[in-house]
Amino acid sequence: MKIRTLLFSLIFALASTSAGFAEFTEWQNTDYDFSQVKTVYLSDMDTSSAALMATTQEQKYKEDYRKKASKIKVVKVIMAPREQPRALLPGETAASSETKAPAVAKTADVVTIPQAAIDAKADIYILAELEQCDVDSYLVPAHTEWKSRQVEENYVDKDGQLHSFYRTENYPEYVPDRDVPYVTVGVRFQWFDTKTGKLVASSEDVRRRDSENNPSSVYNRIIDRFYKNMKDTLEK
Missing domain, CATH: 3.40.50.10610 (ABC-type transport auxiliary lipoprotein component)
Structure with missing residues (x-):
């Protein structure tokens, strides 16, 4: 298996x-x-x-x-x-049209x-x-594919200032047939x-x-x- x-x-x-x-x-x-x-x-x-x-x-x-x-x-x-394809005219046969x-x-x-x-x-x-x-x-x-996305993170430093940064997060995504x-x-x-x-x-x-x-x-x-x-x- x-x-x-x-x-x-x-x-x-x-x-x-x-x-x-x-x-x-x-x-x-x-x-x-x-x-x-x-x-x-x-x-x-x-x-x-x-x-x-x-x-x-x-x-x-x-x-x-x-x-x-x-x-x-x-x-x-x-x-x-x-x-070029053509239609037969009245009275015309397939044999007579092949001239x-x-x-x-x-x-x-x-x-x-x-x-x-x-x-x-x-x-x-x-x-x-x-x-x-x-x-x-x-x-x-159907299968699973791994994708990635940017996730925002925040923290406050010792001086009380807000900071932001992004980290990469991997996650599974189901893909159907x-x-x-x-x-x-x-x-x-x-x-x-x-x-x-x-x-x-x-x-x-x-x-x-x-x-x-x-x-x-x-x-x-x-x-x-x-x-x-x-x-x-x-x-x-």
Whole structure:
């Protein structure tokens, strides 16, 4: 029982003091000359793996990604056509409405460089995938925490003068059970050479933030880092 209590206390301490984590992995083909890249074709943000429940949230993430592309000035950046939900018109069927190729050309683990990237004479095709976007919570069990406060003390000296001073007093405070929300967001970017089809660079950015139930700010930090790193790579 004592061992189990000790383990529980250690786990709780780690969980309560951690503000989250971030894991970033990046790879580049050192034989590839990124300085020769003149045009980059960006896919729309593929959100299919994240299984977002809200269409509004999905569209906002796609739009945030598209808007930030304007930060890249070192090369010409072309964004794939935006995929946007639409209602069927009278007499229209689902099959007849699918008249254009998807903005994200990916089937299982096979990536196909879209013809639009070739037609645009792009040197690089970048596939962006939102792989994880979760909101969850963990339980912090009821416990006692020690707090401190300043307590005023008074005394009268031998001359009858009143004096005051403060001392620190420690006291226990009961904290009931509480659920702490957290979000986890992960995005992967893959860079393909349009002439050979070879993967020449990739990165994965996974972040978790505690006491948070809105993934948007975490997602945008990931997107900001991607565009910053993209700019740095193409300026070499």
